[in-house]
Amino acid sequence: MKTSTTFTDKMHELAKPLWLRSVNHPFIKQLTAGELPMSTFRYYLLQDRYYLSEFGKLHNLIADQLDDPSAIDFLRKGAEGLKNGEIAVRKGFFTELNITKEEIALTPIAPTAYNYVNHMYAALYRGTPQRAISALLPCYWLYNEIGKAVISKGAPVSLYQQWIETYDSEGYTDSVNQMIQLTNLAASQVDDAERQQMTDVFIKSSAYELGYWQMSLKHENWDALTK
Numbered sequence: 057m058k059t060s061t062t063f064t065d066k067m068h069e070l071a072k073p074l075w076l077r078s079v080n081h082p083f084i085k086q087l088t089a090g091e092l093p094m095s096t097f098r099y100y101l102l103q104d105r106y107y108l109s110e111f112g113k114l115h116n117l118i119a120d121q122l123d124d125p126s127a128i129d130f131l132r133k134g135a136e137g138l139k140n141g142e143i144a145v146r147k148g149f150f151t152e153l154n155i156t157k158e159e160i161a162l163t164p165i166a167p168t169a170y171n172y173v174n175h176m177y178a179a180l181y182r183g184t185p186q187r188a189i190s191a192l193l194p195c196y197w198l199y200n201e202i203g204k205a206v207i208s209k210g211a212p213v214s215l216y217q218q219w220i221e222t223y224d225s226e227g228y229t230d231s232v233n234q235m236i237q238l239t240n241l242a243a244s245q246v247d248d249a250e251r252q253q254m255t256d257v258f259i260k261s262s263a264y265e266l267g268y269w270q271m272s273l274k275h276e277n278w279d280a281l282t283k
């Protein structure tokens with residue numbers, strides 16, 4: 057039985073309005089209804105390839121700065137697990153959608169994906185490993201909440217159904233819980249001011265997650281900044 061409110065519970069509560077907007081975002085609604093244009097899903101996958109590869113690297117870079125063997129182990133395994141899990145699933149999607157290496161290489165990374173990744177690097181290199189862990193957490197946790205929210209309904213398009221299932225598997229929920237635990241451990245190692253910074257980056261990552269759906273729906277590009 058849960059007896060007290062944890063640090064991550066508090067952050068979750070603060071991020072709730074943003075998370076609800078992600079769960080109910082038109083991208084997710086259209087995906088579950090089978091109405092999301094395949095060109096939009098394709099756009100999302102191309103941007104997310106960059107995100108996932110940087111996300112994996114960040115695991116190892118954070119681990120390099122930690123002392124706790126179990127935290128290091130979890131993060132290193134996380135980087136490996138990503139390759140065998142989500143990245144492997146995406147490779148299947150790429151084949152199915154005829155997304156080639158050339159297309160990947162020619163795809164410019166859109167501002168929101170770029171900024172989100174830079175935000176996580178800044179949490180590490182201009183902040184602390186604890187802060188970087190907190191910046192990574194919404195990625196794990198929010199997708200699990202989205203997966204749980206939409207799994208019962210499913211999606212009529214096989215590719216979209218496979219995407220949903222990635223985020224509702226038992227093994228994945230397990231890793232989310234471990235990441236939550238790791239964040240609470242990190243929070244217990246720092247002072248109040250740093251815990252505030254951890255909260256700040258968690259909320260910003262949550263905002264970037266919301267922005268990511270919008271980016272994908274709009275097929276955002278750099279013209280958004282320059283026109």
Ligand SMILES: Cc1ncc(C[n+]2csc(CCO)c2C)c(N)n1
Nearest residue numbers: 104107111138141142195196199268
């Ligand atoms: C923008 C964006 N945010 C979150 C995820 C989901 N995700 C990425 S790595 C990871 C951890 C282990 O799989 C999870 C859940 C995504 N794909 N793209």
